[in-house]
Amino acid sequence: MIDVQDLTIRYGRTRAVDHLTFTVKPGLVTGFLGPNGAGKSTTMRAILGLHTPAAGQALIDGRPYTALRRPLHTMGALLDAAAVHGGRTARAHLTWLARSNHIPLRRVEEVLDEAGLHQAADRRIATYSLGMRQRLGIAAALLGDPQALMFDEPLNGLDVEGIRWIRDLLRRLADQGRTVLLSSHLMNELALTADHVIVIAGGRLIADTPVDALAARFHRDVLVRAAHPDRLAEVLRAHGATVTPGPGELSVHGLAPQTIGELALTAQIPLRELTPRTATLEEAFLELTDDHPQEARR
Numbered sequence: 001m002i003d004v005q006d007l008t009i010r011y012g013r014t015r016a017v018d019h020l021t022f023t024v025k026p027g028l029v030t031g032f033l034g035p036n037g038a039g040k041s042t043t044m045r046a047i048l049g050l051h052t053p054a055a056g057q058a059l060i061d062g063r064p065y066t067a068l069r070r071p072l073h074t075m076g077a078l079l080d081a082a083a084v085h086g087g088r089t090a091r092a093h094l095t096w097l098a099r100s101n102h103i104p105l106r107r108v109e110e111v112l113d114e115a116g117l118h119q120a121a122d123r124r125i126a127t128y129s130l131g132m133r134q135r136l137g138i139a140a141a142l143l144g145d146p147q148a149l150m151f152d153e154p155l156n157g158l159d160v161e162g163i164r165w166i167r168d169l170l171r172r173l174a175d176q177g178r179t180v181l182l183s184s185h186l187m188n189e190l191a192l193t194a195d196h197v198i199v200i201a202g203g204r205l206i207a208d209t210p211v212d213a214l215a216a217r218f219h220r221d222v223l224v225r226a227a228h229p230d231r232l233a234e235v236l237r238a239h240g241a242t243v244t245p246g247p248g249e250l251s252v253h254g255l256a257p258q259t260i261g262e263l264a265l266t267a268q269i270p271l272r273e274l275t276p277r278t279a280t281l282e283e284a285f286l287e288l289t290d291d292h293p294q295e296a297r298r
């Protein structure tokens with residue numbers, strides 16, 4: 001469990017994170033979303049104790065990261081895939097990490113396998129693509145077999161196969177009951193990956209919701225095509241709907257598709273199309289951040 005409580009982080013006069021509160025629960029993949037500069041990386045660094053908050057705190061299983069006795073066994077993190085020594089091989093890097101954290105060396109082979117890096121394990125990291133570095137960073141995060149995992153923009157630089165790999169891995173980790181938090185500025189990419197999303201803009205929380213509920217909340221209207229649109233519009237309005245006629249179609253707000261169908265049947269008006277329209281997650285996200293223009297811009 002990751003608990004962010006009233007967290008405020010300043011860079012000089014900029015408040016990068018502003019009284020932010022949320023909880024990341026075990027057993028779910030939680031997406032951490034926000035436009036560039038929203039404060040995601042700053043929050044993640046603060047969770048790892050790399051920033052001193054101006055107010056509030058971030059706890060992992062009830063303790064600040066810096067107070068964890070065996071941090072790599074409790075929380076694994078990938079913040080910046082480029083931040084590894086290019087002259088080393090992946091195996092040497094992981095071996096050094098394992099040795100310095102009292103982790104059995106067999107874990108090195110296990111995480112190399114998990115990350116699909118076995119064949120490249122003895123190559124210098126400098127020769128790795130960004131996607132391979134992401135895999136190595138994830139392998140390092142998994143090394144201590146931690147209950148909580150946090151990845152900053154792990155989908156960046158991955159090809160289609162890499163994205164599928166990471167989706168499966170995150171799902172497996174969550175199904176094992178672990179706490180999984182990953183950030184992204186790309187809503188639609190996360191839609192297929194996350195169960196729950198926390199959305200921030202300008203360092204403030206703007207949504208903390210299951211992914212499905214977010215899409216449902218941005219339910220738009222029902223598109224209706226009918227044999228007698230004018231007559232149907234009258235019927236629907238009489239039942240409380242707001243109807244906006246368009247070329248050959250009606251946009252209906254305020255009535256469920258099922259009700260519209262039943263009313264049309266009763267009025268003996270043949271329907272040709274009845275389509276509920278929801279915003280894509282990307283549109284929902286833009287709408288959310290548009291509600292907070294001053295924050296999103298800052």
Ligand SMILES: Nc1ncnc2c1ncn2[C@@H]1O[C@H](COP(=O)(O)OP(=O)(O)OP(=O)(O)O)[C@@H](O)[C@H]1O
Nearest residue numbers: 011016034035036037038039040041042043185298
């Ligand atoms: N070292 C720093 N010094 C000063 N300001 C910073 C520093 N790092 C980040 N900021 C500012 O803090 C705010 C939050 O940045 P942060 O990197 O946490 O956002 P983010 O959501 O991770 O965005 P991105 O996806 O672009 O990394 C931004 O306004 C950014 O310009």
